[in-house]
Amino acid sequence: MTSLSFLDACFEGVVPSILCTLAADGTPNVSYLSHVARLGDAQVALSNQFFSKTSANLRGNPRAALLIVDPRNGTQHRLDILYRGSVQGGPAFDRMAADLRATSVQLGMADVMRLRAIDIFDVLDVRQVQSDREAAPPGPPSGQSLARALAVTEALMRATALGGMVDAVLDALASAFGHEATLLLLHEPARGCLVALGSRGYGTSGIGAEVPLGEGLIGLAAQDRRPVRVGDASRLRRYGAAILAGSEQEARTRSVALPRVPDAMSQIAVPMEAQGRLQGVLFLESKRRMAFDAEDGLVLSLVARQLGLAIALAEAEAGDATPLAPSGQAEVARGRSAQVVHHAQDDSVFIDHQYLVKGVPGRLLMWMLDAHSASGRIDFTNREIRADAGMRLPELKDNLETRLLLLQRRLEDKRAPLRLHRPARGRIRLEVTARLDIVSDRNPS
Template sequence: MTIQLRNLAPCFEGVIPSIIATAATDGTPNISYLSHVQLVDDEHVALSNQFFSKTAANVRANRAAALLVVDARNGEQYRLDVRFERSVESGELFQDMAVQLRAASAQIGMADVMRLRGIDIYRVEAIRHVPSPIENTVFLTAASPQLSAAAEIVRRLSEETEIGAIIDAMLDGLRDRLGLANSMALLMDPAGERLFTIGSRGYEHTGIGSEVAVGIGVIGTAAAERRPIRVSDMSRVRRFGSAIRTSATEEHRTRIIQLPGLPDAMSQIALPMVAHGVLRGVLFAESAKRLAFSREDQAVLAIMAAQAAGAIALSESEAVESVAAPASPPDSPPAGRPFRVVHHAYDDSVFIENEYLIKGVAGRLLIHLLRRYLQERRTEFTNREIRLTGELRLPDYKDNLETRLLLLRRRLEDKGAPIQLIRVGRGRIRLALAGSPLLNTSLSRC
């Protein structure tokens, strides 16, 4: 069977370093290990060129070289006879490799050291399997794209109109149709500095409201660069480099919600969710297996991320058109026992019965709704009237109120709080109380 480059896709996942052999003009050989080799197309590969080296000098003088790549699934080796064609210092391919290198380097604290200087493009002239004394199963076919599953997930996404349902359709589809047990969706905070978790599947705790700074770790880098990040062997890097992680029991003290994650993750993939040129969030998945995500998987997930981003953008624009809530008589006091709500105004953090709930704009939103209830006994509100309320200090544009309310609603559900937000129609919510709230606002830091 003729071996083609596409058959060797697992050899280019960066799990086992590749080796390049070159020769100087006088025939002196040189061997170097390569940090990154990328499949370009059926005839070309790209090699990272991070430092000036003997290899670089040799290939400029003698364009012929030999490349040894290893299939991480079974240890099978392949020799590629290659010929140097050109160097590239910009463009899509360069950016893709640079982002992957930065993401991996950031995990080991070397983001400022391991920078891509350029990439060298080689034409592959021959591929030969290197015989092994140990018999192994040789894989020569790459996994086929799961297009039918992708089509079904896209169909479900296209039917949803509310942001929460869109997120659920995407994550459920990844789990049920694509077999990705561990995934999460994070949406961008309007300030553009952080992403917050709005949905997850397969983790011990949901992590709703947990945050990742833009530019930090695999998730943050995908957001900052607006490019997919795929890591096939996390044992080579420090997982979740500087991402905030804390135990759930420390939430009350730190006001930091734990980010979900697999402690033994070996593969991770993060894809930016972009619509109309605006970053809406990041889709993230991980696995305890090495080489869990192929290039085809990345393409399928990119479709999901783009479709979800467009649906979210449309949902946000339609919610602005909601009509005013109909006038209704004041509600009767709830029958349950009273519960204590403490609001710390300096960071708008909210505690219910001494348990931390949320902070920031979402916390401010909850306190606003509770005050309106205590003053007017109102429980139903529209997004439009909330958006126009001056005390909330929402920006005049792109306030992403829909996502903030969704975050608040899911966090209340996650905590089993005596306060719940119920969506009763497009751009309309209802405050559901299991008792009478006793609101206390503190101006000092606790």
């Protein structure tokens, strides 16, 4: 019997599987089903959603025939299976429920398809269906996975500062996987969303773009804390594709458009975690069909965890840094002036009517600008920002470095007349190249 583990591609849900059961009187019932999962080497699970006739048949006669298809070459495999029972919980159920949610979200049917139970079957036999053209056998895994993981983690290991780590991982992923585009997003627990911190392969950087938890592939991977993968997006609704990325749109919505590969066929979103906390999501897209397989999911999970740990370490180290040096004073900028507008309601900041950031990075920027306008300060330390109770941002304790990086990159993206620099670990320098006219609607504290 062919080992089920060689047939992993058949369980991707790309080509629908077929199930046949028999009624008590022997009348067959044949139907398509979208979700079949492999449970170890001797069992499969089917999602039990609409198939009432199938369920009734299986209660009378537990024998069923299953046909699964390898989406890489069309090879068909026939499984003889025996119904063992249904379960409404457990790891296999959770995994299938997550897969189903992913499908529902892509089809724009979120909340429509709820998994009630999964049916567990023993696999009695597996055989390949003969065909005129003998497709090349799927063959063993390429063995490149570990080499890819190593290449990416090696690049990560060599990087020192947080910004360098993010860039190193994005670059190394692009060359290791050869896919079109990558997005790295951070978890923003206070607002229940993910914020893009860096990208490769899109026309725009998308830094600052947000994805609510639970929305789309990225939001689902974060919510369920498990990798979510699509291998054939041709039939999926390209929702969101029409949203134009532009300054006008950004200012109106106080948000940055999420960058997309409009004709992506494959996507994978992998959660980034450290110390039991969700830190963000790595998201890869490709125009190739089936660009990411199950093993890539494992490899990317390893990479994401390494990156998560590295970020956590960078945060911790930055907090230890000693403040030093006399604080620099700003030279009074001459020439052009720029208007900075802050809305306290969501801490959104606009520079010359262009949307910059909101939330924690907005609050951070305003805190530095206040000190700058009061005393001309341009040098700040990580430690004093953490210590300042006025920030009232408990979540900054572990997230300050990533938020500073987000702010720094967004200022660069917008070619703003003020920039952040990191002259040394734990230190921040503000560069102001225009006379700032700062307006905020917050209550004076």
